[in-house]
Amino acid sequence: MNRIYLDNAATTPISDNVLKVMNEVMKNNFGNPSSTHSFGRDSKSIIELTRKNIAKELKIKANEVYFTSGGTESNNMIFHSAINFHGVERIISTKIEHKAVLKCIDTHCNNKNIDAVYLSVDGTGKPDLKELEDYLRNDNKKTLVSLMHINNEIGTIIDLKIVGEICKKYNSLFHSDTVQTIGHYFVDLENTYINYLTCSAHKFHGPKGVGFAVALNGAKFVSFIEGGEQERGCRAGTESVHNIAGLNQAFNDAYNNLENKLEKIKSLKNYFIESLGDKINFKINGDVGQSSDTILNLQLPVNIEKKSVLNFKMDIAGIACSAGSACQSGSDKPSHVLLEILDKNEINNISLRFSFSHYNTTKDIDYTIEFLESFVSENQGL
Numbered sequence: 001m002n003r004i005y006l007d008n009a010a011t012t013p014i015s016d017n018v019l020k021v022m023n024e025v026m027k028n029n030f031g032n033p034s035s036t037h038s039f040g041r042d043s044k045s046i047i048e049l050t051r052k053n054i055a056k057e058l059k060i061k062a063n064e065v066y067f068t069s070g071g072t073e074s075n076n077m078i079f080h081s082a083i084n085f086h087g088v089e090r091i092i093s094t095k096i097e098h099k100a101v102l103k104c105i106d107t108h109c110n111n112k113n114i115d116a117v118y119l120s121v122d123g124t125g126k127p128d129l130k131e132l133e134d135y136l137r138n139d140n141k142k143t144l145v146s147l148m149h150i151n152n153e154i155g156t157i158i159d160l161k162i163v164g165e166i167c168k169k170y171n172s173l174f175h176s177d178t179v180q181t182i183g184h185y186f187v188d189l190e191n192t193y194i195n196y197l198t199c200s201a202h203k204f205h206g207p208k209g210v211g212f213a214v215a216l217n218g219a220k221f222v223s224f225i226e227g228g229e230q231e232r233g234c235r236a237g238t239e240s241v242h243n244i245a246g247l248n249q250a251f252n253d254a255y256n257n258l259e260n261k262l263e264k265i266k267s268l269k270n271y272f273i274e275s276l277g278d279k280i281n282f283k284i285n286g287d288v289g290q291s292s293d294t295i296l297n298l299q300l301p302v303n304i305e306k307k308s309v310l311n312f313k314m315d316i317a318g319i320a321c322s323a324g325s326a327c328q329s330g331s332d333k334p335s336h337v338l339l340e341i342l343d344k345n346e347i348n349n350i351s352l353r354f355s356f357s358h359y360n361t362t363k364d365i366d367y368t369i370e371f372l373e374s375f376v377s378e379n380q381g382l
Contacts, residue, residue: 001320004364009355015205017247025245033239043241051250059190066213067232071179072100072214074198078175079104080224088117091139094127096337123341124287126155136170143172150180152292154286154336155295164193185253195219206250210243261358266293268356272365279373302379309319317371322353
């Protein structure tokens with residue numbers, strides 16, 4: 001049976017290099033990093049080496065990197081800190097952010113006297129930056145702007161530098177969920193005004209349950225977990241040393257020869273689009289020109305009533321992709337992202353997200369296209 005994995009935006013297979021390092025650390029570096037004896041110091045050194053490696057690649061300071069359990073915790077930590085330390089009174093975002101961000105906004109705005117403002121987005125998923133500047137110009141409330149760099153469902157990329165310039169101009173905090181960015185693209189933090197960003201290791205062949213958050217340009221973190229003084233008092237709990245070591249290896253591997261990996265992934269995506277275009281009619285959801293090479297969201301000419309049939313047949317065929325983000329693809333509700341950018345007729349068509357890694361091959365694509373061609377020919381117009 002074929003097993004084709006094209007759901008890398010949900011999670012990626014852990015690499016052999018990462019597994020090897022994690023096993024070695026679990027066996028040999030079991031000391032509590034807070035202990036002052038040699039076992040503890042050895043574990044602590046792994047954590048600090050990882051912090052320095054991340055900072056060096058991102059061209060930031062090591063003390064600006066804080067380890068967490070991943071993207072969701074990082075986002076929660078950021079919103080908690082922006083409100084409780086920086087005194088944010090208003091959050092400006094869009095309705096196509098990751099649920100980890102949207103639910104943070106809902107929680108804080110419902111429980112505290114915080115205003116929530118959602119920018120309009122166009123049909124490609126780009127936020128209206130004129131609206132953003134108008135809001136910031138017309139009201140001087142302390143504001144956190146939260147706009148993801150790469151949309152996890154449709155792959156649309158926003159210009160962090162332009163958003164950062166607007167936020168800096170009006171003395172607003174800028175947070176970007178960069179979970180689909182870190183490990184896949186170079187990020188120019190030297191020339192970009194940004195205060196908070198996030199990372200999750202399992203998006204680039206690292207372990208699940210570990211990531212980091214970054215605080216820059218005067219932004220601070222405060223703890224929202226009561227306990228010890230780990231992570232400079234901002235994230236209580238004994239550090240998961242083997243996971244942090246795995247993050248370090250995955251991060252180093254990701255940025256080693258990154259340009260060649262990106263070129264391979266880009267060629268796979270283009271091959272998919274061109275080859276499928278020879279077989280069936282489809283539409284690409286999102287911004288075709290400014291989109292992540294790792295993500296392709298396709299709208300098929302098949303009614304959404306056939307979605308359960310498609311899911312079943314794809315699973316039998318051994319093809320893994322997604323009808324939305326993995327965090328909500330098990331739901332019967334339409335994607336909240338697609339609801340914002342598609343019209344009523346388009347939302348009634350099946351949309352699928354395919355996401356690629358450098359481990360994928362043209363054979364994976366050929367097999368998937370053959371399946372899609374067969375399914376569409378059997379179900380188009382029904």
